[in-house]
Amino acid sequence: MGAMNEKVYQLVDENYGFVFEPELVEEIARIGNFQRIKAGMVLMDVGEAFVGMPLLLSGALKIIRENHDGDEILLYYLERGDTCAMSFSCCMGDKKSKVRAVAEEDSEIVMIPVEYMDQWLSKYGSWKSYVFESLQVRMDEFIESIDSIAFLRMDERLLKYLRDKARVVSDPVLHMTHQEIAYDLNTSRVVVSRLMKKLENAGYVKAGRNQLEVLKL
DNA sequence: ACATTAAGTGATT
DNA sequence: AATCACTTAATGT
Numbered sequence: 001m002g003a004m005n006e007k008v009y010q011l012v013d014e015n016y017g018f019v020f021e022p023e024l025v026e027e028i029a030r031i032g033n034f035q036r037i038k039a040g041m042v043l044m045d046v047g048e049a050f051v052g053m054p055l056l057l058s059g060a061l062k063i064i065r066e067n068h069d070g071d072e073i074l075l076y077y078l079e080r081g082d083t084c085a086m087s088f089s090c091c092m093g094d095k096k097s098k099v100r101a102v103a104e105e106d107s108e109i110v111m112i113p114v115e116y117m118d119q120w121l122s123k124y125g126s127w128k129s130y131v132f133e134s135l136q137v138r139m140d141e142f143i144e145s146i147d148s149i150a151f152l153r154m155d156e157r158l159l160k161y162l163r164d165k166a167r168v169v170s171d172p173v174l175h176m177t178h179q180e181i182a183y184d185l186n187t188s189r190v191v192v193s194r195l196m197k198k199l200e201n202a203g204y205v206k207a208g209r210n211q212l213e214v215l216k217l
Numbered sequence: 218a219c220a221t222t223a224a225g226t227g228a229t230t
Numbered sequence: 231a232a233t234c235a236c237t238t239a240a241t242g243t
Contacts, residue, residue: 153231154231177222177223177224178223178224179222179223179224187231187232188231188232188233189223189224190224190225190226190231190232190233190234191231191232191233192224193223193224193225193226194225194226194231196224197224197225197226207224209222209223209224209239209240209241210222210223210240210241
């Protein structure tokens with residue numbers, strides 16, 4: 001095993017060693033496609049065919065839904081140990097992605113080719129459990145996203161967004177503009193600015209230009 | 218000093 | 231909550 005594979009093996013073992021049996025960890029490290037993704041890079045875009053299933057080793061990806069008019073809205077984040085359930089259903093059905101995946105920060109993933117995703121289901125019990133559990137967790141995330149969009153007022157959505165964001169980058173200080181936040185929430189910058197002012201007055205955040213700190217996590 | 222970009226605000230729908 | 235129109239503030243050249 002080369003130096004590169006050894007490193008990938010360690011990463012996989014660190015993040016998935018407690019979920020997968022040793023043989024599977026070894027196989028993932030051997031056949032998986034290790035990739036480093038720079039922050040902001042688009043890993044998958046709407047309409048693209050899936051090549052495999054990404055397992056997050058470090059960093060975070062944000063999953064965005066985009067409609068035909070180019071309006072977009074943040075669905076949820078993928079963090080280490082997570083995988084994209086969407087990719088599973090899509091790969092199995094040979095469908096195209098309905099979402100966009102963008103690296104929220106510098107991330108490392110290992111991509112599992114389609115062929116293996118299928119054959120491992122019968123070969124490894126831990127793989128099967130993991131896939132089904134991921135599907136379930138992601139389904140819960142979906143419901144949460146829908147609740148957030150449908151039932152929460154914009155100010156609550158904003159606060160939830162800021163807290164989620166602070167969590168995935170593991171830093172209460174966020175470097176972003178009101179406009180960028182507005183894109184993720186599919187609202188206008190003016191609305192974000194107004195609500196941000198309210199949150200600031202209520203002591204939830206401390207805001208500055210291009211920067212804000214989430215105070216009550 | 219000037220241009221550009223981010224953020225704040227009143228008024229209207 | 232969205233949009234417009236405008237102001238103010240911060241930052242880059």
